[in-house]
Amino acid sequence: MFFVDTLEFAGLGNRSYLAGGRAAAVVIDPPRDIDRVLAAAARRGVRIAYVAETHVHNDYVTGGLELARISGARYLVPAEAAVSFARTPVADGDTVAVDEGLVLRAVATPGHTPHHTSYVLEEAGRGITAFTGGSLLIGTVGRPDLVEPRLTEQLARAQYASAHRLAEELDDEVAVLPTHGFGSFCSSAQAEGDTTTIGAERRNNAAFTQDVDTFVAELLAGLEDVPAYYTHMAPANAAGPAPVDLTPPEPADAEQLARRLAAGEWVVDLRNRVAFAAGHLAGSFNFEGEGKLATYLAWLIPWGKPVTLLAETPEQVADAQRELARVGIDRPAAAATGAPESWVRDGEELRSFPRAGFADLAAVPADERKDLVVLDVRRDSERAAAYIEGSVHVPIHELRERLQEVPPGVVWVHCAGGMRAAIAASLLDAAGRDVVAVDDAFDAAAAAGLPLTHPGTAGQGRADHAG
Structure with a gap:
């Protein structure tokens, strides 16, 4: 048997x-x-x-x-x-x-x-x-x-x-x-x-x-x-990989978080994208712990850059630490948990940005449309199936090094489902850009009446990675 x-x-x-x-x-x-x-x-x-x-x-x-x-x-x-x-x-x-x-x-x-x-x-x-x-x-x-x-x-x-x-x-x-x-x-x-x-x-x-x-x-x-x-x-x-160390990382207070951000380290907020958009530590990046955390964080981060994790609970930090160890990001530099208000120093405020759907984008008056940028962060293969006319295309994994290519204006950033748009919105927000995160399925763009270009149907990408 x-x-x-x-x-x-x-x-x-x-x-x-x-x-x-x-x-x-x-x-x-x-x-x-x-x-x-x-x-x-x-x-x-x-x-x-x-x-x-x-x-x-x-x-x-x-x-x-x-x-x-x-x-x-x-x-x-x-x-x-x-x-x-x-x-x-x-x-x-x-x-x-x-x-x-x-x-x-x-x-x-x-x-x-x-x-x-x-x-x-x-x-x-x-x-x-x-x-x-x-x-x-x-x-x-x-x-x-x-x-x-x-x-x-x-x-x-x-x-x-x-x-x-x-x-x-x-x-x-x-x-x-x-x-x-x-x-x-x-x-x-x-x-x-x-x-x-x-x-x-x-x-x-x-x-x-x-x-x-x-x-x-x-x-x-x-x-x-x-x-x-x-x-x-x-x-x-x-x-021959070394044994993994999953002991809890050093706790960080607001002062230490500020020092790490000032040193150019990555401070990663693991909360869901709705909570992050509503209020987050300025300069932090949003990689949802429940999403494809290891894949996208390891893909985007400069290799070897220290990482500090932010989450609501120690259990969420532990889950993320385990996930990241699987791709060689072995030891977070530090971690902080609790309410995001505890992550900012006295006298400082949390940052926020709006979320929207494709119907909201379609509802923007034509005379205001010229002052915004629609940024598509999907992969080339996904965009090859259809894209919003006039949109700018920078795949999410290239955005960090191509931020300067995003034209001026308020950036409405979208992907296929919302997860990658949230990552991109946090990168843009940390760079000081005004951003709107489109948290919506791309199929809704056509239903909203947005004009689409259809280059072809070949290579539409894999749904498991489209978020």
């Missing part, structure tokens, strides 16, 4: 897995904060015998090395991965006995990286589950452009071949359990649904429904921008 427990990490759009039998288990692609994995194993009453990486990850810092050290497990890493620590190298066809009657078999599936390896859990010699990492995902595949630009097409073709190899070797009912595809930018597209099988992928995945040349051409054409922090993840994982 076997089990598979899924550990979801929605903020990064990834999953890890604990799989095993009555006494022992294997962990696939563990997160940096390994306490969640240890707790899952304790609930099952199993020993972690193996920790397995499908590849050297580009989008998060692994906890695999530390988990193997603490649990005494053997650390399985693809043999061709260049790493700087002791591990058990695995090559195509290698097997390990996880528990009585349960065997884990390595299957070379290059494409996401040259060394990418999937793992098939077999019971009594029959494949039952495939842990496919960044290879075969739900309705798509992992992106092939994160290693080296000159290898991208070659790896895209390898992805196609790897998907077909899995389908040829495994029965249709074998469950496919990928690491990426639930919002991660390591996926070439958003996963369609939560679960899948080899048979379902045969019917629905472009890797099987298209010829290789069409598949490669469309895959490469649809690739999104790569988050800037990715450049730091693979080197950290190859070197």
Whole structure:
């Protein structure tokens, strides 16, 4: 009898897995904060015998090395991965006995990286589950452009071949359990649904429904921008990440917050965008703790810049600290909690800015419209589907370094749903601009009667990242 427990990490759009039998288990692609994995194993009453990486990850810092050290497990890493620590190298066809009657078999599936390896859990010699990492995902595949630009097409073709190899070797009912595809930018597209099988992928995945040349051409054409922090993840994982420290950060009072802001450090307000707009510390930035905090903060911040966190409760700070540690932002410089009025010095006031919908923008009189700027912070692929006529386009991940390109006037900033507009509004507000945050779904722009331009329908972007 076997089990598979899924550990979801929605903020990064990834999953890890604990799989095993009555006494022992294997962990696939563990997160940096390994306490969640240890707790899952304790609930099952199993020993972690193996920790397995499908590849050297580009989008998060692994906890695999530390988990193997603490649990005494053997650390399985693809043999061709260049790493700087002791591990058990695995090559195509290698097997390990996880528990009585349960065997884990390595299957070379290059494409996401040259060394990418999937793992098939077999019971009594029959494949039952495939842990496919960044290879075969739900309705798509992992992106092939994160290693080296000159290898991208070659790896895209390898992805196609790897998907077909899995389908040829495994029965249709074998469950496919990928690491990426639930919002991660390591996926070439958003996963369609939560679960899948080899048979379902045969019917629905472009890797099987298209010829290789069409598949490669469309895959490469649809690739999104790569988050800037990715450049730091693979080197950290190859070197062997240090244990994570989740002890509470130093508390900060209003004077210390002012000093940190004056020093050019980042003070990040984790509250929801409605509360932030109503009143916030001047110079702070709004990255909602309930949104894609790690992805967008790590993408926008100058790497290594100290971060101080603001939140209503210590629990919100702790959740954010855990999320940020997964992408290598290990220790907040400080934190403050409570009411935002306590974050400003005596005699100073909170800043605020208005929120609006697209109907409010449409209602602005024509003679006043010339004095405002409509700023679209969606990605290129989203704007390619439709945009408001006359709007200025600066993708959110480029805004910090392109603030000077935003024309003068009151800036009405929008995205696809409100989350990224809130981040952008806070950046503009901190720079001293008058801003209105459009907290509305982009579909409402047409309903409000705003004139739209439709360049085409190709490459409309992934809904999981549109906020």
